[in-house]
Amino acid sequence: xxxxxxxxxxxxxPEGAIASLNCTYSDRGSQSFFWYRQYxxxxxxxxxxxYSNGDKEDGRxxxxxxxxxxxxxxxxxxxxxxxxxxxxxxTEGSARQLTFGSGTQLTVLP
Amino acid sequence: DAGVIQSxxxxxxxxxxxxxxxxxxxxxxxxxxxxxQTMMRGLELLIYFNNNVPIDDSGMPEDRFSAKMPNASFSxxxxxPSEPRDSAVYFCASSLASGGTTDTQYFGPGTRLTxx
Numbered sequence: 001x002x003x004x005x006x007x008x009x010x011x012x013x014p015e016g017a018i019a020s021l022n023c024t025y026s027d028r029g030s031q032s033f034f035w036y037r038q039y040x041x042x043x044x045x046x047x048x049x050x051y052s053n054g055d056k057e058d059g060r061x062x063x064x065x066x067x068x069x070x071x072x073x074x075x076x077x078x079x080x081x082x083x084x085x086x087x088x089x090x091t092e093g094s095a096r097q098l099t100f101g102s103g104t105q106l107t108v109l110p
Numbered sequence: 111d112a113g114v115i116q117s118x119x120x121x122x123x124x125x126x127x128x129x130x131x132x133x134x135x136x137x138x139x140x141x142x143x144x145x146x147q148t149m150m151r152g153l154e155l156l157i158y159f160n161n162n163v164p165i166d167d168s169g170m171p172e173d174r175f176s177a178k179m180p181n182a183s184f185s186x187x188x189x190x191p192s193e194p195r196d197s198a199v200y201f202c203a204s205s206l207a208s209g210g211t212t213d214t215q216y217f218g219p220g221t222r223l224t225x226x
Contacts, residue, residue, distance in 0.1 A: 042219075043218060088153065
């Protein structure tokens with residue numbers, strides 16, 4: 001079992017809708033969680049990180065963390081076609097190494 | 111400020127040849143990571159360095175892979191001999207240990223390796 005699990009998708013939402021991306025992790029010792037966005041043929045880029053239970057908002061993006069359930073999610077409000085990409089969830093180990101999920105491919109339909 | 115620089119961007123080689131991938135981290139960053147990305151296995155950490163010292167190479171698939179960081183501004187990942195199953199995109203990333211619990215890793219553009 002992979003340490004970080006994501007629904008591979010693809011996930012399609014209409015423009016303006018809320019896209020919900022989910023991630024579960026197995027290591028209860030994980031403290032920090034990251035969401036990276038990767039456009040096709042490009043490198044991953046950080047969108048948000050979260051390390052406290054609850055919600056963290058940044059513009060149209062909200063990360064949610066529930067350590068008891070070992071669950072992290074990313075909500076994208078008012079989705080735009082430019083949000084179409086693969087979203088990677090990652091946990092940080094004790095020595096700053098990241099373990100990535102397999103990613104969820106999101107398509108926002110105009 | 112320049113980001114992480116990788117070279118070459120594309121490499122096509124024949125099975126059995128030696129391949130060397132290069133990375134220049136962001137100036138001042140003290141962590142450097144090498145990842146491999148394939149459709150089947152996703153993004154995998156191969157090895158990472160802290161202050162030029164290898165910390166964990168447990169992700170290196172086998173002895174054909176080796177990595178070095180002779181100084182703070184340069185690292186190489188070498189595959190010798192290369193095999194078709196090594197075909198993947200190889201990313202280098204760097205980060206700065208700020209003393210906190212969360213440090214952003216900045217990824218380079220990647221090297222797309224094709225082994226025929």
